[in-house]
Amino acid sequence: MGSEWKSLQLGDICELRAGSVFPPALQGKLTGTYPFVKVSDMNLPANALYIQVANNWINDTEMVKLKAKPFPVGTTIFAKIGEALKANRLRFLIQPTILDNNMMGAIPTENEVDPRFFFYSLSQFDFGEIADGTALPYLTVNGLSKLPVMLPPLSDQHSIAHILGTLDEKIELNRRMNETLEAMARALFKSWFVDFDPVRAKVEGRDTGLPPEISDLFPDEFVDSELGEIPKGWRVDAIYEVADVVYGAPFSSKLFNSNKDGKPLIRIRDLINENPGIWTAEIHPKGYLVNPGEIVVGMDGEFRAYLWGGEKAWLNQRLCVFRPKDSVPSFFLFNTILAPLAEVEATEIATTVIHLGKNDIDRFKSIISPINVLNAFGKITQPLFHKIIIGKQQSRTLSSLRDTLLPKLISGEIRVGEAEKYLEVVET
Numbered sequence: 001m002g003s004e005w006k007s008l009q010l011g012d013i014c015e016l017r018a019g020s021v022f023p024p025a026l027q028g029k030l031t032g033t034y035p036f037v038k039v040s041d042m043n044l045p046a047n048a049l050y051i052q053v054a055n056n057w058i059n060d061t062e063m064v065k066l067k068a069k070p071f072p073v074g075t076t077i078f079a080k081i082g083e084a085l086k087a088n089r090l091r092f093l094i095q096p097t098i099l100d101n102n103m104m105g106a107i108p109t110e111n112e113v114d115p116r117f118f119f120y121s122l123s124q125f126d127f128g129e130i131a132d133g134t135a136l137p138y139l140t141v142n143g144l145s146k147l148p149v150m151l152p153p154l155s156d157q158h159s160i161a162h163i164l165g166t167l168d169e170k171i172e173l174n175r176r177m178n179e180t181l182e183a184m185a186r187a188l189f190k191s192w193f194v195d196f197d198p199v200r201a202k203v204e205g206r207d208t209g210l211p212p213e214i215s216d217l218f219p220d221e222f223v224d225s226e227l228g229e230i231p232k233g234w235r236v237d238a239i240y241e242v243a244d245v246v247y248g249a250p251f252s253s254k255l256f257n258s259n260k261d262g263k264p265l266i267r268i269r270d271l272i273n274e275n276p277g278i279w280t281a282e283i284h285p286k287g288y289l290v291n292p293g294e295i296v297v298g299m300d301g302e303f304r305a306y307l308w309g310g311e312k313a314w315l316n317q318r319l320c321v322f323r324p325k326d327s328v329p330s331f332f333l334f335n336t337i338l339a340p341l342a343e344v345e346a347t348e349i350a351t352t353v354i355h356l357g358k359n360d361i362d363r364f365k366s367i368i369s370p371i372n373v374l375n376a377f378g379k380i381t382q383p384l385f386h387k388i389i390i391g392k393q394q395s396r397t398l399s400s401l402r403d404t405l406l407p408k409l410i411s412g413e414i415r416v417g418e419a420e421k422y423l424e425v426v427e428t
Helices: 039-043 060-066 083-087 115-122 141-145 154-194 197-203 330-347 358-362 371-411 416-427
Strands: 006-009 014-018 034-037 076-079 091-093 103-108 148-151 235-238 243-247 263-266 295-298 305-307 313-315 319-324 365-368
Touching: 014 141, 034 039, 076 083, 076 115, 091 115, 103 115, 103 141, 115 154, 115 371, 154 197, 154 330, 154 371, 154 416, 243 358, 295 330, 305 330, 305 371, 313 319, 319 330, 330 365, 330 371, 371 416
Parallel strands: 263 313
Antiparallel strands: 006 148, 014 103, 076 091, 076 103, 235 365, 243 319, 295 305, 295 319
């Protein structure tokens, strides 16, 4: 570390400000001038790095009514109260944004602090350790302002932000590409197995728009079923006709560790970032190791299906894996379970956290088409599936590199010139 680095307090280089109260009457608008970001918005896939989408928006008139002040571009935001702050999730603003009062923003000093450098510098703090309160942890402006920080010259800040930002931009690019590939597979699934477009075209005497060898696989007639009209020769059956369901095991929390002893353990909170923070050396008799590419579903709170892109890891209780049976394409099963999962989530009633049970899954149904239709779907979508898993694995490698370099660059342990060579991994 050069002598030009300054030892300061966080409050010396930024303005810390809490969000605003958000009355229920103003919530629910999907358009407006400003996104009104709540803690839950940080969980949205598109918001893995930048805040790009939100479940609530307000206009200028509503902003004035709330006496809310937008946080500017370049602000780093995070949860300020409750268990959510312990996750240490930071997001970077790329548009003026209003924050909920359960959140806080840190606005770096203009012309003195590079906003991206500041974002990475702030990520070095463990909010769970800093927070006041026990039953309900919370962060205060006064407490955060006194945190020690090291500030290099502005030119070094720019260089450090460029190195770490390049890695994060590649990770974000992979995420967007995977999102596009998933959307392509989902659209084809909907066309063939939900809307039955090829069959409907034949019934109406239209061209299916498919190559002849694929078009010939679809019938030209519908029949009734318990789910409504389906193509003739197809059927509706239990989900177990196309999948095996494996449930997580109750690993002992007394054996959890953070020093990577044993194998990582997937908990519900790990499904979004695919980076388990807990390991265990326990070999549970009912333990199941999840491989990259398997379909994992959380069974508490939100019932979402995820294509696991992390390393091989044990499956904890209150999670399950849907494994496609032979000849069943992964994307067919993945898209098949989305609707019943959403239906259970919408109808489940609970005073605290909703739960998905085996009895719910026992009621899941699947459209069963002839094997040649499934094979045709798999031939088109399996390459997309493999590209997604490769992209996720590449992002995991880049994340590991970023997490290795970040504390060393932010502390001045290594110089910018030493770190720049690692960017070759992004450009090759």
